[in-house]
Amino acid sequence: MSDLCKLCEKNVLENVGSHIFTESIIRTALNQDGYTKREDKELIYEISIDKIGLDFFGRGVLPEKIEAITGKELSDEEIEQNKNPLINRNLVCRKCEKKFGPIEAEFTSTIYSNIVRKNRYELQKDECNYISFENQKWLALQFVIINVWRASSSNYNDWKLNPDQEEYLRSFILLTADDNIESIIKKTVENREKIKQFNFVLNYFIQKSENLSENGVLIDTWENPYFILLNRLSLIFDFTSLNVAKLPLLVNEIIDKNFNCIIPNIESDELRIGLNSDEQRTELYYRVSLKAAKDILRNIEDVFINTHKFTFGFPPPFNSMVYFKKSVGNYTKEEGKITIPGLLEVVIKVIEDCAKSYS
Ligand SMILES: [Zn+2]
Numbered sequence: 001m002s003d004l005c006k007l008c009e010k011n012v013l014e015n016v017g018s019h020i021f022t023e024s025i026i027r028t029a030l031n032q033d034g035y036t037k038r039e040d041k042e043l044i045y046e047i048s049i050d051k052i053g054l055d056f057f058g059r060g061v062l063p064e065k066i067e068a069i070t071g072k073e074l075s076d077e078e079i080e081q082n083k084n085p086l087i088n089r090n091l092v093c094r095k096c097e098k099k100f101g102p103i104e105a106e107f108t109s110t111i112y113s114n115i116v117r118k119n120r121y122e123l124q125k126d127e128c129n130y131i132s133f134e135n136q137k138w139l140a141l142q143f144v145i146i147n148v149w150r151a152s153s154s155n156y157n158d159w160k161l162n163p164d165q166e167e168y169l170r171s172f173i174l175l176t177a178d179d180n181i182e183s184i185i186k187k188t189v190e191n192r193e194k195i196k197q198f199n200f201v202l203n204y205f206i207q208k209s210e211n212l213s214e215n216g217v218l219i220d221t222w223e224n225p226y227f228i229l230l231n232r233l234s235l236i237f238d239f240t241s242l243n244v245a246k247l248p249l250l251v252n253e254i255i256d257k258n259f260n261c262i263i264p265n266i267e268s269d270e271l272r273i274g275l276n277s278d279e280q281r282t283e284l285y286y287r288v289s290l291k292a293a294k295d296i297l298r299n300i301e302d303v304f305i306n307t308h309k310f311t312f313g314f315p316p317p318f319n320s321m322v323y324f325k326k327s328v329g330n331y332t333k334e335e336g337k338i339t340i341p342g343l344l345e346v347v348i349k350v351i352e353d354c355a356k357s358y359s
Contacts, residue, residue, distance in 0.1 A: 006153045007170060011093035017101075018091045020150045021217060022106040022143065025230045026086060086217065088154040099177040100146050106181045107143040111136060112233070114203050115273060120321040128261035129275045130203070136271040137264055138188040144200045144235055145169050151219060151228065161226075165239050168197065185297070199225075200237035201262050203255055203274040205281035207232055218288060222248040229288075232281070248285050254280050300328065300343050304350065311351055312358065320357075326352045 005011045091166070115131055120165045133140075134328065149169040152161040160166070176187040188195075220227040225238035227248035234255075244259040258274035304324050308316040316324065324347075329348045 004128045005091075005093035005096050007092045007099070011095060013090055013092075014094050015060050015089050016092060016094050016097045017087045017089050018097055018150065018192075020086050020088055020091075020154050020156050021230050022104045023106070024104065025233055026217065028163070028165065047064070078325060081249065088150070091150060091154055096181065098175075100150075102179065102181040102184060103139070103142045103146055106139055109197055109274070111140065111271070112221060113144075115275075120183065124191050128258045130258060130262050130272045131275055133268045133271040133273070138185050138192075139181070139274075140202060140271045141198075141200065142184060144202070144237060145173060145195075147230070147235065148226075148228070148237060155220055159221075168195075168239070175330075186230060196266075197276060198244045199240070199264070200235060200236065201242060201264070202271075203234045203236070203251075203258065203276055204233065205232045205276045205284065206278050206283060220248055220250055222250065227251065228251075229284075249283060254265070254284055276351040297328070300347065301325075304343075304347050307347055308354065309349055312354070316354070320350070320354050323353070 003013050005013055010220050052302045078088070079101050111133060114133075148161070149166065150156075150271065151159060152166045152169075153213070161169075170189070175194065176184055177193055178187065217231070218227075218229040220229075224240070224246065225242055225248060227234040227250060228237075234251065236242065238253070242259075242263055244256055247259065255274055255276060262272040262274045266273070301324070305315055306316075308320070327346050331342060
């Protein structure tokens, strides 16, 4: 692997931990108590078609849980192995990492937090339901580009744009980067012809309850257009024009009504973000669960084996494996639908029972 920064391709990497996705958007997720109060208590469940796991429990969580189960402390090395998959230390140099900050700060304060507190705005309710921001299309474009580029460049969950597409975004980030948002937006507008192939729409899904079990980060394997879900915000994007006839399967018939209203108008600087109900969000997450269920069931066994090794230092003996499979079977029968947090709870419960029976 090259030790050069993937953005400037000049400077040497300096072990700078870059968030693959904008932290403030991800941080609306999950923690042990269901709320985001303490950074190191954060629990991130990855929802993935290909990979699902106990990859990362925030530093405060997994060691405590495992210590409670086993009565032994984890070594630094063991804690280190429990890495946050949403941070990449082999992405960019220190200088390039600073290029993202102004965009993320401005997007969060000017756009995202205003949607979360949406009652301050008059909602548009003709055919569609969306929230409008005058002159903010370019800021949103930059926000989408840096998130998509970092995910692709990090090969997040084995997902990647094709090399030309990734290069198209990389060169635009470099061309328009600056240390303040005003200059970034100015350069973006000046160079807009150079990014006109890239199109995106944003959708926000209202979440009524602070239910931690239904947050997640997902990149769908769907292409043309692509789909990324960052908790309550979804990004749909492509390198050709977007249209309602080819929506990603996961959101098909969920956001159709909004779609034509929120596609950016070439002539305008207005940004429209689709607003979707809690019911639509629930439907989306249900589809995600269904789509992932098969792979999840296959992978949850690996999760159990790895967690067992990680906790006790040896792979599960035959009896424990049988007990685990039975527990998963009971869980899926009782619940009727499979959720990742639910399955992870089964893993934890079986590990706890194993600890009792081994002692
Ligand atoms: Zn760099």
